[in-house]
Amino acid sequence: MKYKKIIPLILICCLLSGCWDKVEIDRRIFISTMAVDVGRDIGKEDKFKDIKSNEIFNEKEFNKLSITYGFPDISEVEPGKTATGKEKFITIDAFSMEDGMAKMVSRSSRTLHLGHIKLLILSDELLRHPDTVKEILDYIERKPCINRMMLVVVAKGRSEDYVKYQPVMEKNIESYITGIMENSGIKSNVIPIKFNELAILLYQNGNAIIPNISFDKAKNEIYLSGVALIKNYELQGNLDSEETSALEMLRGKIKGGKEVVFKDGHPIEFEIEGAERKISLVNDNYEKGLEFKVDIKLEGQLKQYYLEEDVFEENDLKEIQSNFNDVIEKKCEKVTRITQEKYSIDPIGFREYVEKFKPKLYEKIKDDWDEVYEKANIDINVETRIRRIGTTK
Structure with a gap:
């Protein structure tokens, strides 16, 4: 019986005690x-490398x-x-x-x-x-x-x-x-x-x-x-900021932003609302040079053009989309050359793609990846879709 009375007292002391380490x-x-x-x-x-591990420092x-x-x-x-x-x-x-x-x-x-x-x-x-x-x-x-x-x-x-x-x-x-x-x-x-x-x-x-x-x-x-x-x-x-935007497209992680082209002296702004990116290996002959293809699909809406101009015609929209395709492709190609040829850095994900989807090939080239990457040919294809041209037009 004594034990039955003591145990509740011990539990009360433990559970109802104050915070001993409070700050x-x-x-x-x-x-x-x-x-x-x-x-x-x-x-x-x-100089630190010359200091021996058993010396006083x-x-x-x-x-x-x-x-x-x-x-x-x-x-x-x-x-x-x-x-x-x-x-x-x-x-x-x-x-x-x-x-x-x-x-x-x-x-x-x-x-x-x-x-x-x-x-x-x-x-x-x-x-x-x-x-x-x-x-x-x-x-x-x-x-x-x-x-x-x-x-x-x-x-x-x-x-x-x-x-x-x-x-x-x-x-x-x-x-x-x-x-x-x-x-x-x-x-x-x-x-x-x-x-x-x-x-x-x-x-x-x-x-x-x-x-x-x-x-x-x-x-x-x-x-x-x-x-x-x-x-x-x-x-x-x-x-820079513009090159970073192109890099985000190449990485397939762009969430928003805008692109601009000029037509008849007026800016046309395209707001990006959705994006997809796909990497594929076209040629796996690494001795002559791997060939990659990057497909980028963008969709969004026109945010600005010119009051007196109309873009309802299907041919006009196709022409504008083609202009955006050309401009964005050039930006992406520029960033690809900088990262590949100037710095030999792969922030786009080609190495991860080969490692994941071409494991046998990766085992052959993983130790010489920098050299293989520098010789690789990269083709970029951009497709933009203008889904909306404004709420009042």
Whole structure:
């Protein structure tokens, strides 16, 4: 009988006890943005290779990275006030990401929380150092408390400057950039990528594309400006906004956007509302050069022409569609040449296609894929369909 009375008392003590490890919300720092730049000692990377594993190393003498942590002012997030606090930031010079976090903790009077990071900004200069990039990615992968669904962008210039920027419509850069990314459905020149997606692409073959952001100091504006092309964890080059739109078509992931042609001196704008892409291998003779065909089908509506002109006639619509076909094909061919011949990067997905649908062929060429890809012939065919020409005409 005694045991029957004791057991309920034990359960009550366990279930009704207070939170022993509670931390008040106003005693936390919720990191929302993490920006990584090269440090002043990044040029000494090669010297690290000479240090033996059993030697003493004074890491305080080497600041390889400069890390900026951005976080909202929690005191502003109160009932009746805005939902997002004004951005604050702390910049740390460190030898590594973990060293930076340790220094951040030592400079903070509050508990750090990394689960709400929404934006990772990497400077373009940092991406010139592939070994350091690998260390940063490895750190994030090993840190379970970091949000792996955060967006990743490449900053032209110092990424620290972007965290300090005050957007017109938002309280901080994180809300501004994520908002633009969320509107990617209507902007074909925006390719959002999350950390998990980036890690998968890089682990597959070391290649990836990451959206660029630029800072126009004269106008005090930040804007997205195409994508950065990454090969073997290193920045190889960039595509501008127009080229990025064509790349999205080639990848079969375009969700929206518009194209323009001129007729009789007037612009005709075509808004894309649907798209399909199909890759096929026409010739598998890799010694002479593989032959790929990319079929792209687009459909949408005319958004603008000229008041006195009429496009009801079937022949007129066919002519306009043909013009769009020619223009878009030329844009796609240009991007294909840039990625294939200039950078030898395959962001379109030819390698994945061969690996998935032609496994025997892939086994023969996988070790020499770069060379095979450079010699490949790629034919692009675009077919546009104008479904609607307006509500009043």
